[in-house]
Amino acid sequence: MIQTEHCDLCEFPKRDLKKGLTCGLTNKKPDFEVSCPDLKFSNSLKEYLPELLNQIVQLEKRKASIYLNLGLFAGIGLLILFGSYPYLIQNFKQTFDPEFSYLNWNYFLSTLLLSFVGIRLILMGFWPFNNYRKELKELQSEKSKINMVLKNYGIKMETLMNLEKK
Structure with missing residues (x-):
């Protein structure tokens, strides 16, 4: 599963050139398998x-x-x-x-x-x-x-x- 597709719909994604895509809540890279437990649709x-x-x-x-x-x-x-x-x-x-x-x-x-x-x-x-x-x-x-x-x-x-x- 491509996590970025989930993060694109979420309210909390953070992107920068050094770290790439990270979650705004956990400050970690997305690592879920099927669905994100913290997803809030933007x-x-x-x-x-x-x-x-x-x-x-x-x-x-x-x-x-x-x-x-x-x-x-x-x-x-x-x-x-x-x-x-x-x-x-x-x-x-x-x-x-x-x-x-x-x-x-x-x-x-x-x-x-x-x-x-x-x-x-x-x-x-x-x-x-x-x-x-x-x-x-x-x-x-x-x-x-x-x-x-x-x-x-x-x-x-x-x-x-x-x-x-x-």
Whole structure:
């Protein structure tokens, strides 16, 4: 068991560069196995929990728009890419077969630019999607770490938040 996860939720941790993490009550390094007998949950934790849960709820509310954004931009980008591909190949061949032509070169560059626009649209769909997944994963990881520690004390997150309100 990692004691620092318990101490991060407590009101009494002391940290310094020489000794590292010590308990503010015992002035010793934490040495418990499963749970600390002196743990007192900090007020900042009690304030942080509703904020954490609210952030997760707010992020999950954006889920539909994020997926719609991904589908819309990626779909349009793929349509442009696959639609412009035959013209890109055709204009490439006409530009360099049998002799170079500036007019065909311009057509080729136009279809190449159109392909880059398609790729950019696909990326515009995936960028917010990846950020959403990364942020949600971080918040849920934080929540599960706190829940694992609270489980050792037989306390649920909701119970701890309700104690704070009383």
